[in-house]
Amino acid sequence: MIPWHGLPVELENDNEMQPKTPAWERTGRILLPALALVATIIAQLMAKNAKLSWALIGLTVFFVVSGYHAELESVYRRRKERRDDQRAVDKAFPQFRNLVGRFGPFIDSRTNDSLHYMMRELGQTLPDIRSIQFPDMELWSGPWMYFWQRLDRQRVTMDEFRPALMEFHFIVATYCSYCVRPIFENPPHGFHGQIPPGAKSKLNLFQQKLVRYLGEYQDFSKAVSESRPSLNGLPMYCVMPSPIP
Numbered sequence: 001m002i003p004w005h006g007l008p009v010e011l012e013n014d015n016e017m018q019p020k021t022p023a024w025e026r027t028g029r030i031l032l033p034a035l036a037l038v039a040t041i042i043a044q045l046m047a048k049n050a051k052l053s054w055a056l057i058g059l060t061v062f063f064v065v066s067g068y069h070a071e072l073e074s075v076y077r078r079r080k081e082r083r084d085d086q087r088a089v090d091k092a093f094p095q096f097r098n099l100v101g102r103f104g105p106f107i108d109s110r111t112n113d114s115l116h117y118m119m120r121e122l123g124q125t126l127p128d129i130r131s132i133q134f135p136d137m138e139l140w141s142g143p144w145m146y147f148w149q150r151l152d153r154q155r156v157t158m159d160e161f162r163p164a165l166m167e168f169h170f171i172v173a174t175y176c177s178y179c180v181r182p183i184f185e186n187p188p189h190g191f192h193g194q195i196p197p198g199a200k201s202k203l204n205l206f207q208q209k210l211v212r213y214l215g216e217y218q219d220f221s222k223a224v225s226e227s228r229p230s231l232n233g234l235p236m237y238c239v240m241p242s243p244i245p
Helices: 009-017 023-046 050-067 069-107 115-123 127-131 138-151 158-184 197-227
Strands: none
Touching: 069 138, 069 158, 069 197, 115 127, 115 158, 115 197, 138 158, 158 197
């Protein structure tokens, strides 16, 4: 969230938590380097002692570094965090992109091994299948396609990577909850017994492929979540369907 004056909330909170620098310390930060610099200039103008000039230059640098050590250390730490975050993103992103692409066939209406296609086939022979609340595949295939295309258009940083991980998890988790669960885990009474053997074999083959994919996806999500503090707490678990007996 960005407040009205345009400064990130995190920066404001950080500033509020840091104690105020005493006035004498702020004065010393400016005065001591200034005095050392003036002495250096006088020594250079007099041109009598080169060693003294270099000693005064070193003293000036020392005063500047010691006076702003905390600020310099904070800047270095923030930059290091950003570099480490970006390295983690660059390492994980190719695998993430691969997992996103591999999810596409599960929600592709053009393939005859997708769950929606098989359920349409069963609907021609099993009237009871209409009692199952089975959502339209477009609820997932459309958002997945836009998401997949968006991944190709930009170099992802940590600011975009974490929301992207959560967005994709939402697509996968809702598909498993609203499409897979009603067929494999919570079907109408007696539905599994009505499925012809050939169709049951196809559904169980689908179940095996999906469980294998979800296992890889969850392992990836867990590893990424543990890789950097910025990614801690990511959602990673989905419904794991059991085979139809």
